[in-house]
Amino acid sequence: MFPSLLPLLLLAPSLAAAHGAVTSYEIGGKAYEGYQGFSPVAGAQTIQRQWKDYNPIMTVTDALMTCNGGTSAPVSAEVAAGANVTAVWKQWTHQQGPVMVWLYPCDGAFASCDGKAKKWFKIDEMGLTGDVLNSNNWGTAVIYKDLKWSSRIPESLKPGNYLIRHELLALHQANTPQFYPECAQITVTGSGTATPPVDLLTSIPAYAAQSDPGIMVDIYQGKGTSYKTPGPAVWTG
Ligand SMILES: *[C@@H]1O[C@H](CO)[C@@H](O)[C@H](O)[C@H]1NC(C)=O
Numbered sequence: 001m002f003p004s005l006l007p008l009l010l011l012a013p014s015l016a017a018a019h020g021a022v023t024s025y026e027i028g029g030k031a032y033e034g035y036q037g038f039s040p041v042a043g044a045q046t047i048q049r050q051w052k053d054y055n056p057i058m059t060v061t062d063a064l065m066t067c068n069g070g071t072s073a074p075v076s077a078e079v080a081a082g083a084n085v086t087a088v089w090k091q092w093t094h095q096q097g098p099v100m101v102w103l104y105p106c107d108g109a110f111a112s113c114d115g116k117a118k119k120w121f122k123i124d125e126m127g128l129t130g131d132v133l134n135s136n137n138w139g140t141a142v143i144y145k146d147l148k149w150s151s152r153i154p155e156s157l158k159p160g161n162y163l164i165r166h167e168l169l170a171l172h173q174a175n176t177p178q179f180y181p182e183c184a185q186i187t188v189t190g191s192g193t194a195t196p197p198v199d200l201l202t203s204i205p206a207y208a209a210q211s212d213p214g215i216m217v218d219i220y221q222g223k224g225t226s227y228k229t230p231g232p233a234v235w236t237g
């Protein structure tokens, strides 16, 4: 079985095959296609903001961090507060590092929503699930296995237009973090009135310093048995 895979691996375009991106979503029993593969189709009717390739972003202050360079999408998906949004990855290869899911209130039309204000908040995350940094007990290992991730939209969240941003932070290279974020446009419905407290809001890029111990990590050092995800705490409503 393994020898037959070898020609494929040799033909794969160098690093491109080793990374990944969110390529579709499942929301309220409906599937929403995102951009597919290394060269997304221009003009697709998708809720996803168009990213340009599978390559990682290497610094938390890079402007690409907001939505992997994506600035608009032609459509949006309705989701009831309290329901789940599931992101799907066509491929994902790393098993060390956290998963973080963020929301951004557009307070108006998606067309004028650039995600650049200090209004991002986390609704979900999974960092280290065991006590060994050099292990496969991480949020991103769940995506390696399942190629999908479900997050609940807080039930009390105020309705409106939001960006949802799925971020994988790969830590398999010592002190060389790799960020993989993608965004989609969702319209949250319901009768909630809640918004997160201001101390849980941050800007993206730069939700933390590049030197943050959750970002600049050597998982092979064998020092420490715990890990704190970078950025603010999760708000669950
Ligand atoms: C919804 O997402 C939560 C995580 O936020 C998860 O625990 C739960 O199993 C999900 N439910 C479904 C039906 O996928």
Ligand SMILES: [Cu+2]
Pocket: 018, 019, 020, 056, 093, 094, 170
């Ligand atoms: Cu990679």
